[in-house]
Amino acid sequence: MPGTTAPPTAPLITARGLTKRFGSFTAVDAIDFEVAPGESFGFLGPNGAGKTSTMRMIGCVSPLSAGEIRILGLDPARDGPAIRSRLGVVPQEDTLDTDLSVRDNLVIYGRYFGLSRAESARRADDLLEFAQLSERAKDKVDPLSGGMKRRLTIARALINEPSIMLLDEPTTGLDPQARHLLWERLYRLKQRGVTLVLTTHYMDEAEQLCDRLVVMDKARIVAEGSPLELIERYSSREVTELRFPVGVQETLGDRLDGIGDRIDRLPDRVLVYSDDGEAVSAAVRARGLLPQTVLVRRSSLEDVFLRLTGRALVD
Amino acid sequence: MASVPAPFPRPRPIDAYRAAYEHQVLLYLRNWRGSVFGNFAQPVLFLLAMGVGLGSYVDRGGTNATDGVPYLQFLAPALLVSTVMQGAAAEGTFPVLSGFHWVKRYHAMYATPLTARAIAFGQLAWTITHTLLVAVIFALMICLFGAAATPGIVWSVPIGVLTGIAFSAPISAFMTTQRDTNAWNNIWRFGITPLFLFSGTFFPIDRLPELIRPLAWVLPLWHGVDLARALALGTAGQAPLLHAAHLVILLAMAGVGVWAMFVRFRRRLDG
Numbered sequence A: 001m002p003g004t005t006a007p008p009t010a011p012l013i014t015a016r017g018l019t020k021r022f023g024s025f026t027a028v029d030a031i032d033f034e035v036a037p038g039e040s041f042g043f044l045g046p047n048g049a050g051k052t053s054t055m056r057m058i059g060c061v062s063p064l065s066a067g068e069i070r071i072l073g074l075d076p077a078r079d080g081p082a083i084r085s086r087l088g089v090v091p092q093e094d095t096l097d098t099d100l101s102v103r104d105n106l107v108i109y110g111r112y113f114g115l116s117r118a119e120s121a122r123r124a125d126d127l128l129e130f131a132q133l134s135e136r137a138k139d140k141v142d143p144l145s146g147g148m149k150r151r152l153t154i155a156r157a158l159i160n161e162p163s164i165m166l167l168d169e170p171t172t173g174l175d176p177q178a179r180h181l182l183w184e185r186l187y188r189l190k191q192r193g194v195t196l197v198l199t200t201h202y203m204d205e206a207e208q209l210c211d212r213l214v215v216m217d218k219a220r221i222v223a224e225g226s227p228l229e230l231i232e233r234y235s236s237r238e239v240t241e242l243r244f245p246v247g248v249q250e251t252l253g254d255r256l257d258g259i260g261d262r263i264d265r266l267p268d269r270v271l272v273y274s275d276d277g278e279a280v281s282a283a284v285r286a287r288g289l290l291p292q293t294v295l296v297r298r299s300s301l302e303d304v305f306l307r308l309t310g311r312a313l314v315d
Numbered sequence B: 001m002a003s004v005p006a007p008f009p010r011p012r013p014i015d016a017y018r019a020a021y022e023h024q025v026l027l028y029l030r031n032w033r034g035s036v037f038g039n040f041a042q043p044v045l046f047l048l049a050m051g052v053g054l055g056s057y058v059d060r061g062g063t064n065a066t067d068g069v070p071y072l073q074f075l076a077p078a079l080l081v082s083t084v085m086q087g088a089a090a091e092g093t094f095p096v097l098s099g100f101h102w103v104k105r106y107h108a109m110y111a112t113p114l115t116a117r118a119i120a121f122g123q124l125a126w127t128i129t130h131t132l133l134v135a136v137i138f139a140l141m142i143c144l145f146g147a148a149a150t151p152g153i154v155w156s157v158p159i160g161v162l163t164g165i166a167f168s169a170p171i172s173a174f175m176t177t178q179r180d181t182n183a184w185n186n187i188w189r190f191g192i193t194p195l196f197l198f199s200g201t202f203f204p205i206d207r208l209p210e211l212i213r214p215l216a217w218v219l220p221l222w223h224g225v226d227l228a229r230a231l232a233l234g235t236a237g238q239a240p241l242l243h244a245a246h247l248v249i250l251l252a253m254a255g256v257g258v259w260a261m262f263v264r265f266r267r268r269l270d271g
Ligand SMILES: Nc1ncnc2c1ncn2[C@@H]1O[C@H](COP(=O)(O)OP(=O)(O)OP(=O)(O)O)[C@@H](O)[C@H]1O
Pocket: A022, A025, A026, A027, A045, A046, A047, A048, A049, A050, A051, A052, A053, A054, A092, A201, B271
């Protein structure tokens, strides 16, 4: 980071025992993590895991209940406004000003960061270009599609040229095309060296965007690593999904035992983990079992999550 | 702990306060057409109906009850203060609910260097600005109608704004605790509207039943109405202590309200 006094490898964010309680309920339970400059760091977890509560503490808008956090070397309790001046925040729920036009939303936001009107307007026009919203500059916000609103929120978060982007479920609720467009824009930011911190409950999103991630479940971090590391550590190279005709799965008993490295039985299918999925399906057939469908695929973070928590990620 | 030197320029508080105010001004500039007509129409309608219409009837009974001036002149400064108060009260309600809850504008602001205090300041400063605008228009209409007894009518403008803040700020503080307008509707129905009618705007409060007269002392509208009227009619000197008390009470209520608003904005934003 230009102008930073700390050495370039010092983490941008350090959290120790980070805790958030609401009354007697603990939403974030003493988690530790670090984010390095230029890194894309993800919080992956199901609904209610504590992702947003964590992001709000990083965003300096939610005081810690316990623990310690340093962002850009500063303590939010003392230097909230200074830290926030270097953040770009995309909250889970849109907070665009629906009484203003698309362009006004950006220009006024720049003013919060102390930009002059002219500078803010110049950046707003560049960002509208970046977000592919130049044609909608004069429109009100409400009629925009969900994907456009999300892009506008990201553009708004970029008006201060932030050191760290905080993205809370940037693509939830969008159709596949809109998601891919957003991913592509975020990828560009990453290439420019912007540090991304994001939450998601989509595996593919985490795999696409995150250099490193933590898996959160019930207020705690249950695993940490790059997507590939996590798959290697908690899953196998390949997964064979077996679907049997209705009622048959329950009658299998121990007839699958010994096939592959590990077996997970879900209500509607059986997952067999191994290094060679085709060999698994051959072995299944050799035992005289006749699944309705057999799907061999590469292992994903979905399998990691299942292994770690015993539950599917998106229900 | 030793203070860590910031590796980047620190945001200046003055920028934050100005930007928060600027946002409110921008909202008005983009949406003013709907409200400005009302700002002119309302005083005209009130002065015509209450002052000219009702006044010609009241004045037939002599002017003893109205401090020796025509009813229109008796009514005008009080009506200004009451109307301005209502506008300010509304300004403390819907924008605040919207800022926290509907549009979530304040939450967007809080993700930037803006502090909770700067955000509350922006809302308050805008309420003062808008209230001032409404009061000035009202005062002009009073002059056009010949409803000003003395040049002292100009005092109605600052008294009106002060009364407005004495209402608007505590209401804003209260609205930070609300998620809908239900409680608010009741306050308006059973609080603001009766206040408008029974705070000495249309008739002096000594005509009120003994029992409810102390209410006028507790709620700030009467203080504003009575003070503005005395200054407009040039009678403030007759009871200097009473009128000084009016001013002190208004200032105190506004001060406490503003303090409560700052505290509550902070609590609500630090979720
Ligand atoms: N202000 C609050 N008051 C009380 N409880 C809260 C508050 N905010 C969050 N919680 C609770 O804390 C838990 C974690 O919530 P959080 O929003 O951090 O989860 P999340 O991982 O972001 O979930 P999602 O994927 O649904 O966004 C939830 O059980 C939630 O109900």
